[in-house]
Amino acid sequence: METTLVIVITAIAGIGIGAVLGRFMLAKVLKGLETEARDKATHILEEAKKDSERIKRDKLIESKEKFLKMKQDFDSETAKRRNQLNVNENKLKQFENRLKQQEAKQKQKEASIAKQQESFKKKDKEMEDRFDELAIQKELTFKAKEEAEQLRLKQVEQLEKVANLKAEEAREQLVEALKDEARTKASMHIKNIMEEAKMTATKEARKTVITTIQRTAAEQAIENCVSVFNLESDELKGKIIGREGRNIRALEASTGVEIIVDDTPEAIIISGFDPVRREIARVSLHRLVADGRIHPARIEEVVAKTKKNIDDEIIEIGERTVIDLGIHGLHPELIKLVGRMRFRSSYGQNLLQHSREVANLASTLASELGLNSKVAKRAGLLHDIGKVWPEEPEVPHAILGMNLAKKYGETPEVCNAIGAHHDEIEMTTLISPIIQACDAISGSRPGARREMMESYIQRLKELEGLAMGFKGVHKCYAIQAGRELRVMVDAEKVPDTDAGQLSFDIANKIETEMQYPGQIKVTVIRETRSVHFAK
Known part of the structure; x- marks a missing residue:
């Protein structure tokens, strides 16, 4: 009985202790689950924060890229519109300048007409009196x-x-x-x-x-003062003009030429009276476009390098020319002037090619006449150096060339030939008329100065036909490429006293009815022949 009671009491006590321990264990388990749940929640919150930051950063980067792209598109469109606006402003300025010039000319014409009317009134009164x-x-x-x-x-x-x-x-x-x-x-x-x-x-x-x-x-x-620079696309015109026209102004200031950007597709015009400056501007533009970096500082740098290169090229051309012709002892300044001829034209004929041709012709003629061919060749090469003197000449190019030759130590024969090849001074040596004749031959031969062969032959035929229409003329020949007309007349129909009048009448008719370069010399030849036979 007591044993049973002890067992019951022990069981009750064990149950109570088990209940306490179970409750304690349950609380501990619940506390662990709570801690684990809190950790999971914290982790989930941190992951959510990280995801939200990443999404926010991606969206921000995407929005920045869209903004930059829109800004680039806006800047590109703005640049295009600004370039178009600059082009339109340039056109408007050109139009206004032309309009002002026309208004000035109109005012001058009106003033001139008013003066003429007053003069006519005075003359009418004088005529009445x-x-x-x-x-x-x-x-x-x-x-x-x-x-x-x-x-x-x-x-x-x-x-x-x-x-x-x-x-x-x-x-x-x-x-x-x-x-x-x-x-x-x-x-x-x-x-x-x-x-x-x-x-x-x-x-x-x-x-x-x-x-x-x-x-x-x-x-x-x-015709002679512009060069055309070709472009790959019209988009390059905006780069050449630059923001508010700063690039084109820098290029014009550095080279001394005028850059004309108009509606001509894929081309701009370089205008200037000095062909060397035009060549410097053309080469500089080519280098700038090829490099792609076009801004005022770069433009000045490229133009300075190009000037030096062109100067070196001019000297090289002059040295190569005198070596090819076998001319020795020429002053360096004269060699430089010879090189500048490469960039000069006269009536469409390249001046250096013309001078080389005159030198070779003069050498050949001098050899045939037993004269010094080297002196003739030297004078022929230098006869037009006055045309390439960089400063503005106040005297004819022949006199200027003669003065330059004297300055740089050329012989009196060469100086006289240079100065007299257009009859500016008196000829004192036999070389001078040779240079004059060779200059005329080179300039007047068919095709030398932009004259087609057919029109050249037709003009000579018209010249001879015009002279044949006069009474007493039985033969007529156009010689020296049409610069001289020799007219043979019948001695029985045209006396000596009428020969001068006939020459004058033919020359006057040529002036009024024909168009021709230079001048035409009319020579009337009257010859009387008496023939007898001895048997």
């Missing part, structure tokens, strides 16, 4: 004529009585005598006029040439 005076003089003259006629009739009657001749017979004898006297006086008068014309011909010719140059300067300037 002159007509009144002439009317009065006409009345007086009519009265004096009647009185003179009465006196003449009286004198005729007296002369008929004294000379025992009728008035008609005396008149015929007097007319014949007056004809002979008039012919002689007319021939002498023509000779005097021709001599006076020869004395003033050079002066008048210069005035005519200057007037012609002034009238045609614009067309010639357009």
Whole structure:
């Protein structure tokens, strides 16, 4: 019994202790689960924060990329519109300049017309006064004529009585005598006029040439003062112009030329009177476009290098030319001027090629005549160096070239040939006319100066046909590439006294009816031949 009771009490106590221990264990397990759940929640929160930061960062990067792309697109569109605006502004400025020029010309024309009207009014008044005076003089003259006629009739009657001749017979004898006297006086008068014309011909010719140059300067300037620079695409025009035009202004300031950017597709125009400057600008543009870096500092650097390269190239061309021609001892400055001829043209003919041709022709002619061919070749090469002198000349290029040759130690023969090849000074050596003739040959041969062969031959035929239309001409030849016209006349139909008048009439008709370069010399040849046979 007691044993059973002990067992029950022990069981009850064990149950109580087990319950306490179970509760304690349960609390501990629950606390562990709570801690584990809290850790998991914290981990989940941290992962969520990391994911949110990553998503936020990705979205921020994506938004920045979109913003940068939109900014680039906006800048590109803005640059295009700015370039177009600059082009439009340049066009507007050019149009305004042309409009101002036209307005100025119109005002000048109006002022000139007003002056002419005033002058015409004065002349009209003077003419009216002159007509009144002439009317009065006409009345007086009519009265004096009647009185003179009465006196003449009286004198005729007296002369008929004294000379025992009728008035008609005396008149015929007097007319014949007056004809002979008039012919002689007319021939002498023509000779005097021709001599006076020869004395003033050079002066008048210069005035005519200057007037012609002034009238045609614009067309010639357009033809000889521009170069075209080709581009791969029109997008490069914006780079060349630069922001607010700073690149193109820097290029123009560095090279001394005008850069014209217009609507011409894939091309810009380089304008300037100095061909060396145009070449520097062209080469500099080529290097800048090829490099891709176009800004004012880079432009100045490239232009400076290009100038040095062009100067070296000019010297190299001059040295190679004198070596090819076998000319020795030429001054370095003259060699540099010879090199500059490579970038100069005259009437469309390259000046260096023309000078080389003149040098070779002069050497050949001098050898045939037994003269010094080396001196002739030297003078032929240097005869046009006055055309490439960089400073503005105040004298003709022949005189300028002669002065340069003297300055750099050339012989008097060479200096005289250079100065006299356009008759600016008197020829003192036999080399001078050779250089003049070779210069004419090189410049006037067919095709040398932009003249087609067909038009050249046609012009010579028209020249000969025009002279053949005159009375008494039986042969006519155009020689020296059309610069001289030799006319053979019939000695029986054209006397010596009429030869000068015929030459003048032919030259006058050529001036009025034909277009030709330079001048044409008209020579009339009259020859009398007497032939007999001895049997």
